[in-house]
Amino acid sequence: MVWSRLKDSTFILGVLCSLVSLMGSAYGAVTRQDGAMTSLARIVTGPDDAPTLVLLHGITGSAVSLAEAIDHWVGRGYRVVAVDARGHGLSPRWEPAQLERAGEVLVEDLIAVLEDLEVASRGRAALGLPTPPAPVVIGHSMGAA
Secondary structure: OHHHHHHOHHHHHHHHHHHHHOOOOEEEEEEEEEOEEEEEEEEEEOOOOOOEEEEEOOOOOOHHHHHHHHHHHHOOOOEEEEEOOOOOOOOOOOOHHHHHHHHHHHHHHHHHHHHHHHHHHHHHHHOOOOOOOOOEEEEOHHHHO
């Protein structure tokens, strides 16, 4: 099925447009300690001192699948952080032992993202730079569970 979609020029054009619209974004990872280091891929874009929205995609999605929403909110002055959930996009796959507590692991991953934002905010405050208010989390489908 994937290969048949890759042959579809409309699908390829959609992927390319999403990637081009996110070119001004910073790609990176949030790293958390859970027995082994786990890096969750993320996209961060928009002004550092703007109100922050954390966007969480649905099942089979990724941060790139949120390109329209990212553009929408950045265009309205927000800073947007979009994370690839574990097992999606560029984030690592699930470990078998984690599947028994999948919901808890996803919450722990979100906490790691929010803690990373808090550390960045404290760093800005220490430098005397304006800090944004607490982030707002917006989830779609699995991301809202």
